[in-house]
Amino acid sequence: MAEKESENLENKFFSNVVPGRVKKILCQPCSRKNTQTVAEVFCSTCDEFQCTECSNVHTTHVFLRNHKLVNAKEVKTKPGSIDMKGLDRCDEHQKVLEFFCEGENQLCCSTCAIVVHRKCHSVVEIQRIAGRSVSTRSELKVKLQEAREKAVTVVKYTKLSKERLDQDVKEVTLKIRRVRDDVMKMFDELEVSVAKDAESFKTETLDKLTKKQSDNEKHITHATKSLETIDNVHQKGTASQQFIMEQRMKKQIDELSNNVDKECQRLETVTFSFDFDETLKLPPHSISDYVPGQLTIKYSVPETMKPITPVDPIVKLTKIASIDLKQTKHVKEPLYSGLDFLPDDRLFAVDNKNKSCLIYNKRLEKIGSYQLLYIPQSVVAVSEEEVAITSTGGYKIDFLHVSESNGIYLNRTYKVSTKYDSICMKDERNFIVGTIDNTRPIRIVSLSGEEKDFGINFPNKKYPLSTSAFTYIPVTVTKWFSPIDTSILSTYMTSRATPESLSRTTRSRNHVV
Structure with a gap:
């Protein structure tokens, strides 16, 4: 209502x-x-x-x-009320968040400001700083989009894993059935083969047994007839006839007796059987008690998802040339605050104290120079014939052209909003630059002059000139489904001093596997 x-x-x-x-x-x-x-x-x-x-x-x-x-x-329209979904309330006291502690980077309600942060000297009202603070909305959206994309990848991969798991479970049953069918086919072929061999063996053996039976049946007939002849002659014949019969029959009987003895000695019983090899004999148990296989469940990470552990290379430095840098009558003692190699191995240096640029060859012989109107800080080779220089005296980055004949001249200048010290290449289109006395110690500057913050939360601290420097090392790794480039940002503290000598070194790497 x-x-x-x-x-x-x-x-x-x-x-x-x-x-x-x-x-x-x-x-x-x-x-x-x-x-x-x-x-x-x-x-x-x-x-x-x-x-x-x-x-x-x-x-x-x-x-x-x-x-x-x-x-x-x-006010064109009346500001509408927004449901902050509890984001504007303190998690502990459930009060409206009205203050911000800059020292501890924490939102506070009135109770937090009085009880927890009463000793802090950097508690301010949110209304006072909300308008002038740098918005991190883009950074938050980028992180959320990246997290969402990764979560989408996980969901897709999980769905594929579930489908694969279901397919693998079905494949187990199909595999057992295929093996069973193969085994049955093998036994069918075995039955036909063994039956064929058995019939052949049976035919051959029966032929031998039939012949042996026939021969011994003839022996029986011969013996029976001889017995009848002996009895008949003995009963009805004369003594002469009996004598002749005995002499004639004696040799025949001896031969018959020898043949029959031999047959008796070769008496044998023929049997036929088929036995499986020991490897094919199944134990007298249920198949559930003795499974002729193994069910394996394996968890594995795809090769494209496995993190690559970086191997620290063994670096060997070898001094190949050096040159002493001494103060001359009209030149101060040099302070080389920036060095970089051009693609053709020429060394480009900026002399901080003498406001100059110099080029050295492989033997560290000076082959070119250029006088600047400001104090240079750092230098980086952008291409084969161009370098970028930062300075402490102005809000700018100078691009110098370096010819093959070692000529140097100003090519273009980009106006920037921050004083920059260290500079190095992030990729083909962007620099990584270190700021001077700024709460954003590192920033990104494109080759077209656009400036933006780096996507890392650094401590809310200012680094004066010559107390810090930054370098950026790109590392290529393989990740889910597609190779992506990540990077390692390394910072190091340094205090510059006047060099006693400039040395050129080479290094050889032996990767340990």
């Missing part, structure tokens, strides 16, 4: 505008009294438009003096 009345009241303030007529905003407190008065200010704390008379209460009452008033004409 209250919301409806508020809506009706607001519609009353922002009445339909007649073409050609300026829209009038009415005072809300007066409207509650059924009085129409033009509003002059808008109080963001009270969240209402007020006329001059009604707004005077902010000067009358002390507790209303901190309210922020703005000209009503500058």
Whole structure:
């Protein structure tokens, strides 16, 4: 009901505008009294438009003096209330967050500010710093988008894993069935082969046994006839006939007896069987008790997802040339605050004390120089014929052209918003630069001159000149599904001193696996 009345009241303030007529905003407190008065200010704390008379209460009452008033004409529409979903409340005290401790980088409610941060000297009202602080919305959105993309990748990979798992479980049953079918086919082929060999063996053996049986049946017939002849001659024949019969039969009987003895000595029983090899014999148990295989569950990470452990190379430095840098009559003792190699191995140096640039060959012989109008800090080779130089005296980055004949001249200058010290290449289109006496110790500058903050939360601390320097080392790693480039940002503290000598070194790496 209250919301409806508020809506009706607001519609009353922002009445339909007649073409050609300026829209009038009415005072809300007066409207509650059924009085129409033009509003002059808008109080963001009270969240209402007020006329001059009604707004005077902010000067009358002390507790209303901190309210922020703005000209009503500058407010095109009444700011709507936003559901912060509890983000504007203290997690511990459930009070509105009104303060910010810059020292500890922490939001505070009134209780936190009094109890926890009472000794801090950098507690300020959020309303005072919200407008001038650097927004991290883009950085937060980038991190959230990256996290969301990674989560999407995990979900996709998990779905693929679930599908693969389901397919693998089905494949186990199919594999057992295929093996069973293969085994059955093998036994069918074995049955046919063994049966064929058995029939061949049977035929050959039966032929031998049949012949042996036939021979011995002939022996039986011969013996039976000989016995009948002996009995007949013995009963009816003369003595001469009996003598002749005995002499004739004696030799035949001896031969028959020898043949039969031999047959008796070769008596044998033929049997036929088939036995499996020991490797094919199954134990007398249920197949569930003796599984001829192993079910394996394996968790593995794809090769493209495995982190690569960096191997620290063994670096050997060998001095191949050196040159002493001495002060001359008209030149101060050199201070080389920046060095870099051009692609053709020429050494480009900036002399901080003498405001100059110098080029050295492989033997460290000076082959070129250029006088600057400012104090240079650092240098980086951008291409085969161009270098970029930072300085402490101005908000700029100079690009110098370096010819093959060692000529040097100013090519272009980029105006920047911050003083930069160290500089190195991040990629083909961007620099990494170290700031001077700034709470953002490192920034990114494109080759087109655009500046932006680096996506890392550094300590809220300022580093004066010559107390810090930064370098950027790109590292290529392989990650999920596609190779991506990540980088290692290394910082190191340094204090510059006048060098006694400039040495050129080479290094050889032996990677330990």
